[in-house]
Amino acid sequence: MTPQFEHVFQKPLEEALAATRALLIERGLRFEATVDPNQLLTTWNNPSNVGTGNNRFSRYLVTGIAVSPRQSVVRIFQMSFNVMGNDVNDRNVWWKVNREAYEASVNPFEDPQRLAALRTGQNRIELRTPMRGTRDMDLERELTLRLESGPSLEVVSGNVKQEPHPMPVRDADFYLTRWKEDGTETGKCGPAIRGLAALMSPGLTVLMGEQLGSREAPAVVGELVCQVAEAGLPVALGLSIPRTEQERVTRYLASAGAPADQDALLEGRFWQRPYQDGRSSRAIMDLIDRVRAMRMAGLSVSLVAYDTDVAGGSERDALQAAFWNERRTAQPDEVHVVLAGNTHTRTVAGTDWDKSFTPMAHLMKAPRLLVLEMSYAQGTRWGCDLNRAGKIQCGYVGATPVGRLAAMPGLSPYINLFEETTPEGAHGVLYVGELSPSLPAVSRFKEPPPPSNIPQPGPPGGKKPSMF
Numbered sequence: 001m002t003p004q005f006e007h008v009f010q011k012p013l014e015e016a017l018a019a020t021r022a023l024l025i026e027r028g029l030r031f032e033a034t035v036d037p038n039q040l041l042t043t044w045n046n047p048s049n050v051g052t053g054n055n056r057f058s059r060y061l062v063t064g065i066a067v068s069p070r071q072s073v074v075r076i077f078q079m080s081f082n083v084m085g086n087d088v089n090d091r092n093v094w095w096k097v098n099r100e101a102y103e104a105s106v107n108p109f110e111d112p113q114r115l116a117a118l119r120t121g122q123n124r125i126e127l128r129t130p131m132r133g134t135r136d137m138d139l140e141r142e143l144t145l146r147l148e149s150g151p152s153l154e155v156v157s158g159n160v161k162q163e164p165h166p167m168p169v170r171d172a173d174f175y176l177t178r179w180k181e182d183g184t185e186t187g188k189c190g191p192a193i194r195g196l197a198a199l200m201s202p203g204l205t206v207l208m209g210e211q212l213g214s215r216e217a218p219a220v221v222g223e224l225v226c227q228v229a230e231a232g233l234p235v236a237l238g239l240s241i242p243r244t245e246q247e248r249v250t251r252y253l254a255s256a257g258a259p260a261d262q263d264a265l266l267e268g269r270f271w272q273r274p275y276q277d278g279r280s281s282r283a284i285m286d287l288i289d290r291v292r293a294m295r296m297a298g299l300s301v302s303l304v305a306y307d308t309d310v311a312g313g314s315e316r317d318a319l320q321a322a323f324w325n326e327r328r329t330a331q332p333d334e335v336h337v338v339l340a341g342n343t344h345t346r347t348v349a350g351t352d353w354d355k356s357f358t359p360m361a362h363l364m365k366a367p368r369l370l371v372l373e374m375s376y377a378q379g380t381r382w383g384c385d386l387n388r389a390g391k392i393q394c395g396y397v398g399a400t401p402v403g404r405l406a407a408m409p410g411l412s413p414y415i416n417l418f419e420e421t422t423p424e425g426a427h428g429v430l431y432v433g434e435l436s437p438s439l440p441a442v443s444r445f446k447e448p449p450p451p452s453n454i455p456q457p458g459p460p461g462g463k464k465p466s467m468f
Contacts, residue, residue: 045059057080149402193227194412215437216433221339235302238339348362397437411433
């Protein structure tokens with residue numbers, strides 16, 4: 001099977017190959033030494049029909065290509081060939097190898113390395129002849145999901161000492177431009193999100209679990225908030241920003257949103273962190289500015305910074321849940337729309353990596369709770385992860401959805417509810433489109449560079465097909 005286009009991992013090649021090696025080891029495979037460090041080669045498997053004379057041998061060849069220091073391509077080939085035996089000879093197909101190994105073992109001048117190869121059968125002529133392989137797309141898909149569908153890494157660094165940042169000198173095209181426009185126009189909502197109208201009611205709490213660092217998720221959530229508020233319901237939009245930034249955010253919402261106001265917003269510690277994990281992206285800054293425009297247009301929308309930067313793990317999620325439980329008690333009719341990393345929106349305790357973890361959603365006491373997962377088409381985002389040395393690296397990250405979240409690009413946003421709640425406690429999905437990265441808000445670049453320097457010919461019809 002040949003892929004319809006070549007997928008570029010947003011990972012250094014050595015990390016992508018290490019993940020590939022781990023995947024094959026989990027399947028019980030062993031490796032031979034290779035001359036090329038960018039290749040992996042498994043040993044031959046045992047014959048499938050020992051004793052019949054007719055056998056099929058197979059192994060895996062993995063080739064890696066370093067596209068850039070943090071981009072790579074991995075191809076997994078399954079190599080195989082068949083051996084046809086003589087039907088008259090019903091002895092074990094390895095008898096010749098065993099006989100040759102015995103003869104070599106009694107020869108005092110035999111090379112030890114050749115003797116070891118003879119005993120394992122690895123020097124058989126049949127096993128060293130040229131052969132063809134086919135791309136194992138199932139394995140490549142499993143590798144892609146392993147590298148690109150995990151939970152987003154959030155960096156809690158409130159106790160880290162930071163050097164003071166000088167006020168940057170920014171070009172005019174850096175700034176958002178809604179402040180130049182008529183507030184009644186910029187606050188208007190777009191086309192209706194399919195499936196939303198039937199869900200709107202006072203006291204609703206919507207938890208939106210996202211992959212951090214995309215442009216699309218904050219944009220669609222902003223539209224959802226606008227349409228709920230336009231229906232006449234008061235809305236509180238919760239962003240994963242430390243509460244220490246609330247005063248600064250509130251001042252910005254009351255401002256004209258001019259360049260000086262945007263600079264004042266970005267002076268906060270949250271926006272200047274050494275590790276920008278996607279929660280402080282330009283898309284989030286734009287979402288805050290969108291809320292400012294909604295308020296100017298007369299919509300009842302509040303923006304709430306509900307996170308903390310001094311606690312981690314279950315303690316952090318307990319503080320987040322306590323905040324929302326208190327607000328629900330004080331505002332029983334308010335619609336809460338909470339944007340969070342998808343680990344925090346699980347309604348069940350425990351994860352594969354931490355059985356004792358208790359997420360925020362598990363502790364929330366909302367009378368009507370709706371948990372939506374982000375449905376999207378394969379793309380890239382901005383995020384942080386750990387390299388092989390255990391150090392945090394932030395940059396472009398591949399984003400590949402698991403089956404229930406996968407959708408074609410180019411569709412308009414919609415909400416679709418599941419027939420049954422998922423094991424993680426999700427009730428449905430909010431489709432946001434094909435993901436693209438949103439850089440940190442303080443970055444002087446507004447658009448990401450091309451994902452790789454490999455020429456990418458456009459597919460027929462201009463639509464990007466699925467890789468698998």
